[in-house]
Amino acid sequence: VLHGTKPLGHPLHPAITDVPIGAWTVVFLLDVAAHFWHTVPAQAVEFTLAIGVGSALIAVLSGLTDYQDTFGHERRIATAHGLTMAAVLILESLSLVLRLWAGASAHGAAVVLSALGLLFLGVGGYLGGHLVFAMGTMVNRNAFLEGPTDFIDVGEGAAFAEGRCVRVQAADLPVLVVRTQGRLQAISAVCSHAGGPLDEGVLEGDVVTCPWHGSRFRMTDGQVLRGPATFSQPVLVVEERDGHVLLRRN
Numbered sequence: 001v002l003h004g005t006k007p008l009g010h011p012l013h014p015a016i017t018d019v020p021i022g023a024w025t026v027v028f029l030l031d032v033a034a035h036f037w038h039t040v041p042a043q044a045v046e047f048t049l050a051i052g053v054g055s056a057l058i059a060v061l062s063g064l065t066d067y068q069d070t071f072g073h074e075r076r077i078a079t080a081h082g083l084t085m086a087a088v089l090i091l092e093s094l095s096l097v098l099r100l101w102a103g104a105s106a107h108g109a110a111v112v113l114s115a116l117g118l119l120f121l122g123v124g125g126y127l128g129g130h131l132v133f134a135m136g137t138m139v140n141r142n143a144f145l146e147g148p149t150d151f152i153d154v155g156e157g158a159a160f161a162e163g164r165c166v167r168v169q170a171a172d173l174p175v176l177v178v179r180t181q182g183r184l185q186a187i188s189a190v191c192s193h194a195g196g197p198l199d200e201g202v203l204e205g206d207v208v209t210c211p212w213h214g215s216r217f218r219m220t221d222g223q224v225l226r227g228p229a230t231f232s233q234p235v236l237v238v239e240e241r242d243g244h245v246l247l248r249r250n
């Protein structure tokens with residue numbers, strides 16, 4: 001659920017982070033408005049700030065869940081992103097505490113903390129964007145692979161033994177082909193999560209487990225059954241003709 005595999009079928013973290021980012025931006029704007037017009041109810045600002053803090057807690061949990069599967073340079077950027085966002089959450093939470101319980105004398109400090117939090121939020125957001133758009137974290141690794149539109153010969157049927165994972169190349173798409181109960185099935189061999197080689201995974205019945213982070217996919221329809229992957233695998237049409245195996249995009 002925290003990856004977004006179920007029920008969203010889409011990464012949860014970038015979706016949920018929009019809520020605190022929006023809420024804390026509104027808090028800043030309301031603080032500015034209150035400074036000039038004195039007609040902004042304090043409760044409205046506190047309520048908006050509280051929505052930001054509450055939703056940020058879910059964002060932290062989903063971010064930490066995605067963080068477990070990062071490595072190398074990606075992990076270093078993710079660490080910087082996570083620590084910056086944790087600092088933002090602390091600043092905004094302190095601001096909320098001051099507004100609710102410290103009285104009018106601490107209002108100025110509370111406003112400064114919120115504004116500071118928004119500044120850090122820009123830095124953390126930049127790092128998060130870098131992770132996704134520059135490094136491809138949680139991006140569907142099959143997004144730019146198309147596969148053949150017409151049937152393409154990928155070898156003799158005898159090469160695809162029962163229960164064995166076989167990797168073949170079909171145009172630009174590496175494909176995992178397995179024979180279960182005599183029937184051939186084929187999905188992209190590139191794990192949608194981070195590009196792990198599914199042909200090196202474990203096949204149990206018609207379910208294959210990725211060797212890198214353990215995502216599980218059903219061979220019959222490519223459906224992701226367990227994360228961290230959130231996107232299903234592209235499925236290919238398989239035919240056996242004259243002892244040869246043919247594949248094309250579904």
Ligand code: FES
Binds near residue numbers: 191194196211228
């Ligand atoms: S690459 Fe991460 S689960 Fe496959």
